[in-house]
Amino acid sequence: MDINELLKKENLNRDEIVYLLGLSDEKEINLLLERADEVRRIYCGDEVHLRGIIDFSNYCEQDCLYCGLRKSNKKLPRYRMTPDEVVEVAHKIINKGIFTIVLQSGEDGYYDTDQIAYIIYSIKQKADVAITLSLGERDFEEYRTWKIAGADRYLIKHETANPKLYAAFHENQKLNERLEHIRFLKEIGYQVGSGNMIGLPNQTLEDIADDILLCKEYDLDMAAFGPFIPAPDTPWENKKAGDVVLTLKTMAVARIVLKDAHIPATTALATLDEDGRIKGLKAGANVVMPDFTPSPYREKYQIYADRRCVNDNPDYCRSCLQLQIESIGRKVSSSRGDSFKLLSHKN
Template identity: 40%
Template sequence: MKNYEIIDKLYFEHTASKAELVALINTISDEELEHLRKKAQQTAQKYYSNKVYIRGLIEISSICKNDCYYCGIRRSNTNAVRYRLSEQQILDCCDTGYSLGFRTFVLQGGEDGYFTDDVMCRIVEQIKQKYPDCAVTLSLGERSYESYKRLFSAGADRYLLRHETADRTHYEKLHPSEMSHSNRLDCLYRLKKIGYQTGAGFMVGSPYQTTENLADDLLFIKNLNPQMCGIGPFIPHKDTPFAKFPNGSVWLCLMLISIIRLMLPSVLLPSTTALGTADSNGREKGILHGANVVMPNLSPLEHRKDYSLYDNKICTGDESAQCISCMKRRMKSIGYEVVTDVGNYIEP
């Protein structure tokens, strides 16, 4: 099957075989990529018009018990600056964000034992009580079914947990032996079962990744059918075992964003900070390739540079108001409108 036929199959049938995906990724030309991009953009606009949803990102802790080989806040990195936001600081970030028009707050952090269910439930309840018109998204790693259930009952609406790779062998090259690939995937199915709007995702160009791995990731996402999917190029951090590995390809990342849009037509698909870090116009390109979410940073200014998952992260010195103003201007320049909306998933 020729690449144009594979792209059209994705557009009309929202699926492709592993062999077709591998062939497309390996052999796509610039002209074929533009055809794919247009189909993805049309599909995103069918559901979301020219609207780009903003999520206010609050990075609550750079403390993590895990030792993932690619991550700058891994447990073994003695150079990492560790901080933990207080409950009041988190609520203050939400106050700032609400006044700027944010209606979704994303609380993201390392797996920090301080943030027990009791602590997190109290924080979520306070946010929802003060701002009942807002959604709360959590991205706090692997937790038990009971923990996820309690947080959902407290009012959390969405949960982001990148699966990182669908292939166990590849997973074990990226993580220490005490971390379990099966548990990571089980967490995603737990979240779906409980009723969260669930987000999965992976790094593009992570060490040892093959085209077959990418095809498996796409098919895993198709099967999981998450409401959200976040991908971005791998960017090394200088204080990790992968410091010398090259950046992931922006070109490949954009292609995969378009494929995901066609496989999951109404998915909430971010144009990530990592994409904007790897390419100065990366976030705009992501939107043009079918993404429809951006996540400006609401974290306290003094801690933004300390939440360092990878090197040279952008927007660590911007005030929140500057961040959103810049984002609106950037999106307007490509014909899109940043909307202050909860921005829920639309069933296809």
């Protein structure tokens, strides 16, 4: 296939996506990344959207084989922040000029419908910020209640579009159920983010192509493609981490295919490569999700090992990111950074 012709195409099919993911020639990879950067500029502009994450509980009722928060990991010290602590941290994030708050936890039913609704409502009283929930699979009625309380977005990774691969690392959850949650969340008006992990054992380039196509089929508002990183004290602790270049190629192809979806430069990528955020932003990404969970909790949110910036003071994070973003001629957005799809429907 001629790479220049391929990169000019409006729509890529599965074989073409697999071909691009398999590129090994450095010049051709650079052409792919440059095209993704161009598509990002056309559809998303030069602004980078910051999403401030609060990891408010590291308890989880699930047992995903790769994840450090899995319930069978008895070595992880557990914590739960109180609803008022969460609201207080959210207000600090807003005061730093960040207008999306991501409330994230393991699947932790300790926080009932009303507690989460209270947190959402209380944060919304302070400012016109967007609230993203990342709480795993919860009850459909809860999703509705939280939407009414003011939640805007839901982040729930499909992890892999291959049902067999999915079943290999989930004990109780099924891919078709997860996809049902994604469909329902879209239906009731959430801006929905999903995504995969790159470098799962036995994952093929075809699987990754299917991940990208699934994000397209579901018309997702955000799609995250991050490398798998093994976590200590889990059954997958000795597996090999995902590859940085393959992750960048995936992000770039995803940008070309998904066009106006938000794509983050993930913390996982920055964990494997200290320039990962910048490389990601140059490979099609337009979002960064800094962690504002306060100490002594943040060190304990160990989905995987040695998370980037985990030992930094969150107060430092905002200015550090701004410098990184401006160093490549981009600027930090001062908007909520809603879905481009939503904005284009409004116009």
